[in-house]
Amino acid sequence: MPRCLHLLGLAALLLSLPALATPPLRLLSWPGYADEDLVAAFEQRYQHPVEVTLVHSDEQLRRQFNRQQGRYFDLIAANTAELQALHAQQRLLALPLQQLPNRLRQQRRFRDLQTLPGISADGQVYAIPYAYAEMGLIYDRQQLSQAPQSIASLWDPALHGRVLIYDGGSHNFALAALRQGLPPFDLPAQALSELARDLQALRRNSLTFYRGPEESAELFISQGAALMFANYGQQQVKLLRDAGADIGYSIPREGALAWLDCWAINQASQQVELALRWIDYSLEPPVSQTLSERHGLGSTLEGAADALPAQARLHWLQPVENEQRRSQLWQAIHSGKRQLPGE
Structure with missing residues (x-):
């Protein structure tokens, strides 16, 4: 083969490699929601790489989610106030709840999605509660x-x-x-x-x-x-x-302010099925319980450690x-x- 044709063939192969590589499932998350060992277990189960970007403020979250015209991340963990803004911008995907069977493990207050601000609109659900903290x-x-x-x-x-x-x-x-x-x-x-x-x-x-x-x-x-x-x-x-x-x-008698972080899928995601699997995986007890056991955060599952009394009045952030x-x-x-x- 002439040397020039050999080099052209090699160049064409190298240019095709990025297209053949498996893009990771990209998560935009807060510390404690996607620990390294939990991510590794998910990658092993589904034989798919996961890339996690952590944020430490709502301002960081907004900047990161807006990178590359908002097409970079598949999944975002955001509080109900941020979710309302994202939904108003038509940037969240309506979720098929039948593909999230582990949602039935959650406490009743977190299963009644219509009562939570920023979760649903026009009969569609756009986010699934995951972690919370009340401000007592x-x-x-x-x-x-x-x-x-x-x-x-x-x-x-x-x-x-x-x-x-x-x-x-x-x-x-x-x-x-x-x-x-x-x-x-x-x-x-x-x-x-x-x-x-x-x-x-x-x-x-x-x-x-x-x-x-x-x-x-x-x-x-x-x-x-x-x-x-x-x-x-x-x-x-x-x-x-x-x-x-x-x-x-x-918890004071006037009630407590509370943030509720939820998983939501980017409308622009090309890996919706895998993103749904992550949400459902995060609601498995061994995964969700790390929120309280390791980080002192509230898990939305039934029987979770430090669960609030059912009568506790919470004012979810808006x-x-x-x-x-x-x-x-x-x-x-x-x-x-x-x-x-x-x-």
């Missing part, structure tokens, strides 16, 4: 003999300088709204201004602020906090108990009326300004 109250048993019953406990002057608060405007305004009996995610402008004053009072009552679960546990112990708004719920409970802290945990305004006000409150923006 963590208290030091050595300082408080009884569990706090109300969100108002965070404002209690008897606990001045011993209250630990999450550094986040959207959630803190929702928390203050629940205390006042207002809808936490849809507030008129006047109510935002009034609640900002309440949050100024909360700041004055607080010890300090935290951003992540590990930081909250360290501050709670080292600074001798008596009470904490647990933005990460059971994850913080596990961290503190693992560290030997004598703590209790309660898009808020003006996230930018909430953040602007909170930054002013956090910095200690007396006069707030817009006044």
